[in-house]
Amino acid sequence: MNFPRTPTSERRSQLAIDGGKPIRSVMLSYGHQTIGDDDIAAVTQVLRSDWLTTSREVAKFASGCAAFVGASHALAVANGTAALQSAAFAAGIAPGDEAIVTALTFAASANCIRYQGGTVRFADVRPDTLNIDPTSVANLINSRTKAIVTVDYGGQPSDLAELLELARRDNLVLIEDASHAVGANYRGVRVGSWADITTFSLHPVKQMTAGEGGVLATKRPDLAARARAFRNHGITTDARERANAGSWVYEMVDLGYNYRLTDFQCALGRSQLKKLPGWLIRRREIASRYSSAFASLAEITTPAVLSDRDSAWHLYAIRLNLPRLRVDRARFFAALRAENIGVNVHYIPVPWHPYYQALGCEKGQWPVAEQAYERLITLPLWAGMTDADVDDVIFAVNKVCDAYRI
Numbered sequence: 001m002n003f004p005r006t007p008t009s010e011r012r013s014q015l016a017i018d019g020g021k022p023i024r025s026v027m028l029s030y031g032h033q034t035i036g037d038d039d040i041a042a043v044t045q046v047l048r049s050d051w052l053t054t055s056r057e058v059a060k061f062a063s064g065c066a067a068f069v070g071a072s073h074a075l076a077v078a079n080g081t082a083a084l085q086s087a088a089f090a091a092g093i094a095p096g097d098e099a100i101v102t103a104l105t106f107a108a109s110a111n112c113i114r115y116q117g118g119t120v121r122f123a124d125v126r127p128d129t130l131n132i133d134p135t136s137v138a139n140l141i142n143s144r145t146k147a148i149v150t151v152d153y154g155g156q157p158s159d160l161a162e163l164l165e166l167a168r169r170d171n172l173v174l175i176e177d178a179s180h181a182v183g184a185n186y187r188g189v190r191v192g193s194w195a196d197i198t199t200f201s202l203h204p205v206k207q208m209t210a211g212e213g214g215v216l217a218t219k220r221p222d223l224a225a226r227a228r229a230f231r232n233h234g235i236t237t238d239a240r241e242r243a244n245a246g247s248w249v250y251e252m253v254d255l256g257y258n259y260r261l262t263d264f265q266c267a268l269g270r271s272q273l274k275k276l277p278g279w280l281i282r283r284r285e286i287a288s289r290y291s292s293a294f295a296s297l298a299e300i301t302t303p304a305v306l307s308d309r310d311s312a313w314h315l316y317a318i319r320l321n322l323p324r325l326r327v328d329r330a331r332f333f334a335a336l337r338a339e340n341i342g343v344n345v346h347y348i349p350v351p352w353h354p355y356y357q358a359l360g361c362e363k364g365q366w367p368v369a370e371q372a373y374e375r376l377i378t379l380p381l382w383a384g385m386t387d388a389d390v391d392d393v394i395f396a397v398n399k400v401c402d403a404y405r406i
Contacts, residue, residue, distance in 0.1 A: 031205030069192025080201030
């Protein structure tokens with residue numbers, strides 16, 4: 001998708017926030033879906049069929065996802081949050097249990113534990129990758145700990161080997177929230193086959209989409225069976241299975257939810273999955289251009305990627321070096337938005353939210369995550385961005401740094 005942009009010859013050195021001409025005439029969003037005619041045709045075909053839910057497309061999409069990530073089992077669910085709650089249920093989280101979750105993530109990574117009645121213990125993050133710090137995790141494990149929930153921040157895999165070692169040592173379930181990381185690699189192996197359970201999101205700003213939707217992947221048949229029933233009211237068979245068997249009998253064995261994904265959404269997901277490898281290449285190209293362009297800017301720190309892993313680049317989150325700037329993050333953010341660069345911030349630390357504050361979380365316990373939050377700005381990055389779009393982002397960041405440099 002191409003958006004109108006102001007020609008370079010018409011750009012002004014004065015910031016748009018101060019009355020200058022914006023770099024772009026239309027906002028460039030930080031994330032955006034990429035939908036083609038083939039995607040529309042796949043959805044239309046299902047809409048004209050006899051089955052719109054619990055049919056072949058769901059199974060085909062799940063099978064394709066399992067093959068792509070190297071898992072034995074995968075199931076499609078209504079959204080990424082549903083995948084996380086299904087994972088928490090499959091892991092056996094119940095009242096009295098605790099789970100350790102990164103402090104720097106979207107609220108759903110922690111909420112899934114609360115939905116099941118569990119208690120969340122927040123761990124701090126590494127200062128380089130902003131992924132959960134295994135040392136912080138180890139210090140929080142106690143007799144009530146049942147699971148570790150790690151998040152692959154920005155698309156870079158967590159320290160999965162170290163986290164698995166902790167999980168095996170204390171008989172815990174490792175849940176990997178890979179909502180940012182479909183297609184990422186850790187030590188040469190795709191994310192989705194490392195943790196006990198891995199969850200993905202199919203929200204439109206992610207690497208691929210089904211409109212909404214989520215995927216749960218695992219190598220363990222027991223966890224897959226529990227999650228599969230949980231997404232279908234706790235019932236062990238679905239409508240199509242009963243229709244094929246010529247039976248009306250069904251049994252509810254657990255208290256579940258209706259977290260099913262429709263066939264036409266899965267058709268979109270299947271179509272998008274075919275194009276995912278190319279989109280990942282494009283995301284990595286954009287991230288590489290950003291890192292090269294900003295390498296000499298003392299006012300910002302670019303994301304660090306460790307040598308034994310390959311990010312899927314859902315987010316490109318820079319950190320401002322505030323001592324080198326005359327303004328705070330809020331003003332820098334507003335200046336970029338005024339240039340029609342749709343920056344965002346990921347994330348407000350989860351324990352800072354009023355809900356978790358009311359549960360006893362107090363600011364100041366996660367210094368790395370909290371200090372990072374005060375400096376973070378997410379730049380636009382999605383596969384449909386043109387080279388001109390990327391140029392605009394680079395130009396805007398340099399323009400704002402030039403204006404606010406000490």
